[in-house]
Amino acid sequence: MAVDAGRTGRPTLAVVGATGAVGTVMLQILSHRADIWGEIRLLASPRSAGRKLAVRGEQVEVTALSEESFDGVDVAMFDVPDEVAERWAPVAAAKGAVVVDNSGAFRMDPEVPLVVPEVNPHAARNRPRGIVANPNCTTLSMIVALGALHAEFGLRELVASSYQAVSGAGRAGVETLRQQIALVAGTELGTTPGDVRRAVGDNTGPFPEPVALNVVPWAGSLRADGWSSEEMKVRDETRKILGLPKLPVAVTCVRVPVVTAHSLTLHARFEGEVTVAKAREIIATAPGVVLFDDPGAGEFPTPADVVGTDPTWVGRVRRALDDPTALELFVCGDNLRKGAALNAAQIAELVVAGA
Amino acid sequence: MAVDAGRTGRPTLAVVGATGAVGTVMLQILSHRADIWGEIRLLASPRSAGRKLAVRGEQVEVTALSEESFDGVDVAMFDVPDEVAERWAPVAAAKGAVVVDNSGAFRMDPEVPLVVPEVNPHAARNRPRGIVANPNCTTLSMIVALGALHAEFGLRELVASSYQAVSGAGRAGVETLRQQIALVAGTELGTTPGDVRRAVGDNTGPFPEPVALNVVPWAGSLRADGWSSEEMKVRDETRKILGLPKLPVAVTCVRVPVVTAHSLTLHARFEGEVTVAKAREIIATAPGVVLFDDPGAGEFPTPADVVGTDPTWVGRVRRALDDPTALELFVCGDNLRKGAALNAAQIAELVVAGA
Numbered sequence: 180m181a182v183d184a185g186r187t188g189r190p191t192l193a194v195v196g197a198t199g200a201v202g203t204v205m206l207q208i209l210s211h212r213a214d215i216w217g218e219i220r221l222l223a224s225p226r227s228a229g230r231k232l233a234v235r236g237e238q239v240e241v242t243a244l245s246e247e248s249f250d251g252v253d254v255a256m257f258d259v260p261d262e263v264a265e266r267w268a269p270v271a272a273a274k275g276a277v278v279v280d281n282s283g284a285f286r287m288d289p290e291v292p293l294v295v296p297e298v299n300p301h302a303a304r305n306r307p308r309g310i311v312a313n314p315n316c317t318t319l320s321m322i323v324a325l326g327a328l329h330a331e332f333g334l335r336e337l338v339a340s341s342y343q344a345v346s347g348a349g350r351a352g353v354e355t356l357r358q359q360i361a362l363v364a365g366t367e368l369g370t371t372p373g374d375v376r377r378a379v380g381d382n383t384g385p386f387p388e389p390v391a392l393n394v395v396p397w398a399g400s401l402r403a404d405g406w407s408s409e410e411m412k413v414r415d416e417t418r419k420i421l422g423l424p425k426l427p428v429a430v431t432c433v434r435v436p437v438v439t440a441h442s443l444t445l446h447a448r449f450e451g452e453v454t455v456a457k458a459r460e461i462i463a464t465a466p467g468v469v470l471f472d473d474p475g476a477g478e479f480p481t482p483a484d485v486v487g488t489d490p491t492w493v494g495r496v497r498r499a500l501d502d503p504t505a506l507e508l509f510v511c512g513d514n515l516r517k518g519a520a521l522n523a524a525q526i527a528e529l530v531v532a533g534a
Numbered sequence: 535m536a537v538d539a540g541r542t543g544r545p546t547l548a549v550v551g552a553t554g555a556v557g558t559v560m561l562q563i564l565s566h567r568a569d570i571w572g573e574i575r576l577l578a579s580p581r582s583a584g585r586k587l588a589v590r591g592e593q594v595e596v597t598a599l600s601e602e603s604f605d606g607v608d609v610a611m612f613d614v615p616d617e618v619a620e621r622w623a624p625v626a627a628a629k630g631a632v633v634v635d636n637s638g639a640f641r642m643d644p645e646v647p648l649v650v651p652e653v654n655p656h657a658a659r660n661r662p663r664g665i666v667a668n669p670n671c672t673t674l675s676m677i678v679a680l681g682a683l684h685a686e687f688g689l690r691e692l693v694a695s696s697y698q699a700v701s702g703a704g705r706a707g708v709e710t711l712r713q714q715i716a717l718v719a720g721t722e723l724g725t726t727p728g729d730v731r732r733a734v735g736d737n738t739g740p741f742p743e744p745v746a747l748n749v750v751p752w753a754g755s756l757r758a759d760g761w762s763s764e765e766m767k768v769r770d771e772t773r774k775i776l777g778l779p780k781l782p783v784a785v786t787c788v789r790v791p792v793v794t795a796h797s798l799t800l801h802a803r804f805e806g807e808v809t810v811a812k813a814r815e816i817i818a819t820a821p822g823v824v825l826f827d828d829p830g831a832g833e834f835p836t837p838a839d840v841v842g843t844d845p846t847w848v849g850r851v852r853r854a855l856d857d858p859t860a861l862e863l864f865v866c867g868d869n870l871r872k873g874a875a876l877n878a879a880q881i882a883e884l885v886v887a888g889a
Contacts, residue, residue: 340695342697342749342788370842374838376839388832392792392793394697395834396864401829404830406852406855429801429855446801473848474752476741481743481744481745
């Protein structure tokens, strides 16, 4: 594409929602990746205006979101609630910015591409609304590995279960887990019905049940037939990104007491017979994916080890014992980095490169 | 069967491994269920001999395991490591006791029935070695619900992922999690690679990685082709209990920072079309199973709520969106109760009843 060059000869970037959990990680990522940007403008709600945040080693003042915020902006990355994105992304696009949106507002819009640069970079070129959508963090925590295997083997069916970190629910999720951990530390809780719930009281934050010493089989809001919105996102987005609109996908999403890094178990069935040797080779060589799989030596990814890193980590690679076309995998990725900010930054770079 | 009546006119029960995590729960269960036993004899290693434990409101002294321990015993429940069971279960059986063994030593022996009283009670009658095996806790945490659905619909395939509590690894597992929780409480840990691991140091107890603020995709020991022993147990035992020796089963077992109560996600494919209405009816009426499934009202089982209870709790009942023969479920059960001690107590009662 041809983005306007900013006054430094480089494109101008706006970060909308700069003060949130993902926004904070975005500023770290922008500070560490190869710097292609001219001005980086930080935008947030009026409540956060005036705060100064560090990006590229400089303190930058946050300004309140307004129509004028997008004057001269080439790329605008949004990490805000759906309804804020619905209102403001078209405003930014009308001003000529390419919007990279991390909300759920536009992901399934047929006129908005849903992009994972390692999987479907070409999709970013066709953006009639001027908006490119960033997938949900749970989808992103598995899709790079799954996409690489699909490219070789041809995916026919996916059964996935998630182990989702609390930071997927934002700063409030992290704060809630930390407060609950403090309440259960040094106790004998977790041994009688409801004892954790009584100790936690109303302090469940964004979650329907306590998450400390617990797992909660729910994320998002209620959809038809008992499915959660998070489960539907994983299904719909996987189909769209892989270009497989009829792919059978069955997902159950479960919240676990982990701060950051989502994990998933995958049962992936392919068009023909697969081998573990070939699957390992694909995973070991695919961009953005790391094979970490030697259980005899204690090697398999866990959230505590992959948090803060960029790739999707893959371990426990096995062929189903009763189906030579299916693989079992355990994948793990930082839901704030590749699961949100990093993928958005990669999309923005792709847009600027005109790829 | 005809068990010898004890001196009170009732059968004598020996509890071998009375001081362990499961043994402790066993004594609680024996104290609360209808009391069919004469003498209850508590046996353990010489190290624990002389301790007094409460059962049925009385203090009973633990004696050291020896050949004479089984004189006059009608039923001997074992909860000890595999190698101890291998050595002592045949001794007890040779003395005329029916052994109910909770180790993995005999479960796949074709001459040893593997029994879940709600699912295959008839199997307990045929025990040529005088031993009845109690399934693994992970199998038991799902099999009552799965068995009920199988009886109606005919199971054709199972994909399962576990969320296993630390007490599945015994007292050391619980102690390890509690110590780790104390180390991470009040910190910002869980946000940089390896920070939890460094804080925990060598204090990982029976687990290969930290479990606090983490999930660990490993349980048991290494088997062929990268499978864990726990995963193989779930597959082999499910097939044996349901009488489906060729059932395709794909399992990934994951440890989570929960004290007690295992959870699993199940993708279960049946012989023909299923309906959620019929599945809910089966689950709601099957013995030993509770339907707890109204996500709009915040109702789904979690470990913190089902710990300390007897049934298998089932929620998140959905039909696969792309396969009218498959159901998605989230099941949750106390791994020390139905997952171990309760099922063994039920088997012992079945044996005494001669059913």
